[in-house]
Amino acid sequence: MMSDKKTVRFIITRQDNPNSDPYQEEFELEYRPNMNVISALMAIQRNPVDVKGNKIAPVSWDMNCLEEVCGACSMVINGKPRQSCTALVDQLEQPIRLEPMRTFPVVRDLQVDRSRMFDSLKKVKAWIPIDGTYDLGPGPRMPEPKRQWAYELSKCMTCGVCLEACPNVNSKSDFIGPAAFNQVRLFNAHPTGAMNKAERLNAFMEDGGMQGCGNSQNCVQSCPKGIPITTSIAAVNRDATFQSFKNFFGSDQI
Amino acid sequence: MAGNREFFNRRLHSLLGVIPVGLFLIQHLVVNHFATGGEESFNKAAGFMEHLPFRIFLEIFVIFLPLLYHAIYGLYIAFTAKNNASKYGFFRNWMFLIQRITGVVTLIFITWHVWQTRVQAAFGADVNFSMMENILSNPFMLAFYIIGVISTIFHFSNGLWSFCVSWGITISPRSQLITTYVTIAIFVALSFVGIRAIFAFV
Secondary structure, eight states, X not given: OOSSOOEEEEEEEEOSSTTSOOEEEEEEEEOOTTOBHHHHHHHHHHSOBOTTSOBOOOOOOOOSOSSSSSOTTEEEETTEEEESTTOBGGGSOSSEEEEOOTTSOEEETTEEOOHHHHHHHHHTTOSOOOOOSSOOOSOOOOOHHHHHHHHHHTTOOOOSHXXXXXXXXXTTOOXXXXXXXXXXXXXXXXXXXXXXXXXXXXXXXXXXXXXXXXXXXXXXXXXXXXXXXXXXXXHHHHHXXXXXXXXXXXSOOO | OTTOHHHHHXXXXXXXXXXXXXXXXXXXXXXXXXXXXXXXXXXXXXHHHHTOTTHHHHIIIIIIHHHHHHHXXXXXXXXXXXXXXXXXXXHHHHHXXXXXXXXXXXXXXXXXXXXIIIIHHHTTOOOSHHHHHHHHTSHHHHHHHHHHHHHHHHHHXXXXXXXXXXXXXXXXXXXXXXXXXXXXXXXXXXHHHHHHHHHHTO
């Protein structure tokens, strides 16, 4: 056995409730091999004692799938927004700093409320309507190469990292954020979804929608799933250009 | 079409920056370049522009109104950003920040430049080679003009890149990358024209 116990240091930004001021607390944990940020947070939960030995309220955070597909455990780790489940302690510089993604309202500690992202999915109608008063039948088929292409876009887990990285998503602007562009492109590309393309684009062109993008392209650099968000942005920009021309000059707005 | 005013405003801002304001910028820099051919050459070119028929309408509709709209809405855009280039130091994020800084610098420069030339002309001054020679004989003004011209050209060149993305002309990463190189070339070429013209007055 090694004599000196290896430890891991954490500095965590905490906040007791949505309206209180944030503060920092420091923790020193026993190192275990293959630790990730979540297992460290779990260790704090089991033994909520800070570095000075004070007993404190356990740190709260969100998590769900633990394999980077649900997006719930996103937080700012050493200055970068990412999922805490795939943030391996061995790969992080210490002390490891954890902060909530402040673009979203903080619920408590590292927990944020990402409701605005789910609201924006509703705003842009990010679904494919298949319900009718009668059987609508099987619908058009999607070619396999296109399905594979669309699969890459469908990897978005609404984690909020792109909104956190975007300089234009903030309290001064009502920009919907990068993620929604990708959803509009995904559902407009689907053969059945394409039947509501104009509806989706028109909703997206409304105030508080797509127009706030300033092309900083932080979103595509930060996306944990490697989704070509800026390609989706430019593609939807083109569709919106045509849609707005159709709306103004054309007769066929659908 | 209630409820999509923002979309219209933003697209109009993007369009006006290129047509007509960007085109006017190129024309202006080219006419300035006549200064390299000497005083007479510049005065002849400037005189030609000055005596264009319907000049006041051309100025209002091709320059002042589009420029005013682009400037005012641009200020609003610039100040709604929460810049984070120190945290996310990607190339495009720096361009995003510099685009906003040069926008403000350019507005200050152009306001001063219009005051010093066009407004003085309205008060009866002659806009000609000797006027510019006089202005640029002041080393502070010379530096201010160099910074102003470079800033304006940067804002235009990088704005062309954003224009292409905002209207959906360049979608693929490759086309956007090549447009980056093209706009860098435009920046260098126009800066050469602009700076050479400035030094022709010194």
